[in-house]
């Protein structure tokens with residue numbers, strides 16, 4: 001399997017705070033990779049570096065064979081941040097048109113992509129409303145739609161389903177798995193939700209900026225003689 005993302009010996013400090021310590025990750029093309037860890041563990045900092053929004057103090061990151069940060073990869077990486085970066089005075093549709101226009105999509109293509117992403121996050125009936133009138137969950141759904149707009153090869157989603165109801169959460173996960181299986185997309189997801197972590201091909205558990213263990217959910221539970229991933233986290237953290 002080719003590696004879509006490689007993180008080698010990456011460290012990051014903010015003042016005296018060692019936020020990431022010698023992180024190594026290899027993420028296979030066409031896989032769903034979960035980053036799991038408590039609040040403040042360093043997950044967002046790590047994904048921002050993979051996207052190219054932050055630069056490591058030490059180490060190297062490659063995405064699709066190219067060193068990051070790299071502007072020319074923008075088209076191929078979709079990113080959903082934890083905090084919504086939306087234009088509140090524009091409607092949902094205008095936001096999608098604006099972000100879509102940043103990529104080299106032809107008019108018809110953009111129209112088709114908007115239809116697809118709106119369907120994915122179930123926002124059709126609210127598209128003409130200003131984002132300032134959206135609920136928190138609706139903003140999350142619009143942010144998720146924007147991450148998909150240019151049909152990227154690598155999707156990086158920072159807690160994508162927070163504030164989204166269980167039925168839609170399930171259908172989003174089904175679509176993520178379809179994108180992986182049928183279109184070979186690589187998907188990196190940060191989550192606190194262990195049943196979402198179970199859907200990943202591989203997960204890395206992060207605590208205080210360090211990876212404490214990695215593997216498939218099945219292998220991790222087996223190796224740590226654990227009933228669930230919470231239990232794996234506790235056991236791996238003790239070693």
Ligand SMILES: Nc1ncnc2c1ncn2[C@@H]1O[C@H](COP(=O)(O)OP(=O)(O)OP(=O)(O)O)[C@@H](O)[C@H]1O
Pocket residue numbers: 014017019037038039040041042043044045046082
């Ligand atoms: N720009 C910054 N300046 C200073 N400290 C920062 C900055 N960004 C993050 N940090 C610190 O880095 C640490 C890791 O934060 P990060 O957001 O990466 O964690 P996280 O695992 O994503 O947490 P959560 O699950 O709550 O989002 C925290 O202690 C945070 O306060």
